[in-house]
Amino acid sequence: MGNLRTxxxxxxxPHLHWYPKALNATIHPMISFFxxxxxxxxxxxxxxxxxxxxxxxxxxxLNHKSRYFLWAGADLLNVTSAGGKRQMVVIENNSxxxxxxxxxxxxxxxEQGSYRLMVERTFKPSLKxxxxxxxxxxxxxxxxxxxxxxxxxxxxxxxMKEPVHYVSFHKDDDQPLAKFVDGILYVLxxxxxxxxxxxxxxxxxxxxxRIPINAKTKILNPIIACLAGGRxxxxxxxxxxxxxxxxxxxxxxxxxxxxxxDVSKNEIPIWVKKLxxxxxxxxxYSNAGQGVYTIxxxxxxxxxxxxxxxYDLFIVQSLIGNSxxxxxxPSGKLYHVGTIPDNKNQTFVADIRMxxxxxxxxxxxxxxxxxxxxxxxxxxxxxxxxxWSMLGTNLSIKNKDGSWGxxxxxxxxxxxxxxxxxxxxxxxxxxxxxxxxxSMVAIDKMAQTLVNKQGKxxxxxxxSLNDDxxxxxxxxxN
Numbered sequence: 001m002g003n004l005r006t007x008x009x010x011x012x013x014p015h016l017h018w019y020p021k022a023l024n025a026t027i028h029p030m031i032s033f034f035x036x037x038x039x040x041x042x043x044x045x046x047x048x049x050x051x052x053x054x055x056x057x058x059x060x061x062l063n064h065k066s067r068y069f070l071w072a073g074a075d076l077l078n079v080t081s082a083g084g085k086r087q088m089v090v091i092e093n094n095s096x097x098x099x100x101x102x103x104x105x106x107x108x109x110x111e112q113g114s115y116r117l118m119v120e121r122t123f124k125p126s127l128k129x130x131x132x133x134x135x136x137x138x139x140x141x142x143x144x145x146x147x148x149x150x151x152x153x154x155x156x157x158x159x160m161k162e163p164v165h166y167v168s169f170h171k172d173d174d175q176p177l178a179k180f181v182d183g184i185l186y187v188l189x190x191x192x193x194x195x196x197x198x199x200x201x202x203x204x205x206x207x208x209x210r211i212p213i214n215a216k217t218k219i220l221n222p223i224i225a226c227l228a229g230g231r232x233x234x235x236x237x238x239x240x241x242x243x244x245x246x247x248x249x250x251x252x253x254x255x256x257x258x259x260x261x262d263v264s265k266n267e268i269p270i271w272v273k274k275l276x277x278x279x280x281x282x283x284x285y286s287n288a289g290q291g292v293y294t295i296x297x298x299x300x301x302x303x304x305x306x307x308x309x310x311y312d313l314f315i316v317q318s319l320i321g322n323s324x325x326x327x328x329x330p331s332g333k334l335y336h337v338g339t340i341p342d343n344k345n346q347t348f349v350a351d352i353r354m355x356x357x358x359x360x361x362x363x364x365x366x367x368x369x370x371x372x373x374x375x376x377x378x379x380x381x382x383x384x385x386x387x388w389s390m391l392g393t394n395l396s397i398k399n400k401d402g403s404w405g406x407x408x409x410x411x412x413x414x415x416x417x418x419x420x421x422x423x424x425x426x427x428x429x430x431x432x433x434x435x436x437x438x439s440m441v442a443i444d445k446m447a448q449t450l451v452n453k454q455g456k457x458x459x460x461x462x463x464s465l466n467d468d469x470x471x472x473x474x475x476x477x478n
Contacts, residue, residue, distance in 0.1 A: 002168035017151030025104040025415035052251035066358035069225040069444035073097020073355040074436035078337040095230025103367035122357040136195035139165040142202040183216035229443035234284035243442035258318035258329040271316040276328035278319040294387040346376035354436040370412035
């Protein structure tokens with residue numbers, strides 16, 4: 001059976017919603033400065049460094065009014081080419097991003113930090129003019145990350161000045177405390193099913209199998225944002241490709257690895273060979289570091305081919321590695337810039353998470369942090385190597401009982417102590433922000449395409465983009 005707690009205003013306790021190392025950290029001045037930059041200053045700086053970018057188009061993108069994908073967190077890699085051209089590459093964008101618990105306070109006097117910014121800037125405005133006049137309460141539904149999600153629940157109670165039902169909603173609950181009836185969310189409070197008019201969602205594992213696409217309860221983010229790319233790497237890759245075609249005349253582009261989609265399992269060795277024997281294989285609908293396989297040796301490819309999967313189609317992407325071993329692509333090879341060498345002269349792969357949300361003043365950054373791999377990069381590959389330990393950065397750990405843990409030893413905070421290890425500057429942060437927004441807008445535009453004028457999901461169109469029978473059978477439409 002799941003968990004349910006009704007939270008009232010004035011219950012927020014900071015120490016429950018940050019990692020201890022983040023709670024006591026002092027934010028790096030550069031991060032604080034970046035977060036305070038007005039949109040026009042960002043546009044001026046970016047266009048100064050990228051003269052071919054059209055200011056008006058960049059302004060239009062940054063002021064995009066998201067219809068479905070209102071809150072996003074992109075994972076980016078700091079990479080360079082053989083010629084020394086640096087860029088930030090989007091690995092994925094998430095529709096239920098974590099990050100608040102890893103973000104030092106920008107202002108020590110604002111103890112709710114960017115939890116509060118998210119709720120005031122994005123969640124509360126999204127409830128204006130609700131089409132469905134459901135008489136009901138507010139809820140936060142989740143299936144992982146309780147430290148962060150409960151923080152949102154307590155801040156929503158404070159901002160909205162009303163109780164919030166904080167409810168677990170797992171895909172395999174025997175006696176769920178949340179359910180949908182005719183598109184309306186109900187939660188079980190004191191043995192009575194209570195209707196919910198709006199819910200904040202942190203449901204990450206196959207959310208489409210229990211939350212309907214055409215829900216009448218207002219949900220942030222709605223399931224269509226997941227299927228359009230926020231939790232579906234297959235459609236995300238196509239959304240980026242389509243949006244990039246629109247952006248070409250304006251000098252803008254979503255930087256992403258070379259991507260081959262709709263790959264059946266038996267075709268994978270052919271594509272890995274084409275990429276020079278180094279590749280990343282992804283189960284398109286997994287998250288939290290699950291379902292991602294880095295291939296740099298024949299043994300790793302053989303181990304992947306011996307694994308059974310729930311789904312029929314995969315993505316194969318070019319692998320970004322070290323200067324001696326990276327995928328070969330038509331546009332050349334990319335290598336990890338990595339962290340500044342430590343006192344043992346070891347460089348680690350690190351990725352940067354940039355969380356943003358749609359506001360009445362455009363899409364704005366909320367928080368950011370970084371994660372490093374477990375093992376340092378090596379110059380040469382041996383047959384016994386485990387490439388994931390060098391290239392995988394996700395901190396989530398799935399326990400044997402199905403619960404989730406986190407390896408915080410690899411967390412890199414944006415504080416005075418950790419930030420300098422990343423070797424990035426203000427322009428890199430702006431690039432991360434622009435890339436995050438571009439990928440978010442691409443997914444939101446795809447979501448809009450997948451919904452007809454009557455607000456209904458266009459299943460035939462979705463199937464043409466993502467014809468994976470196993471996935472299609474999971475989707476709950478109403």
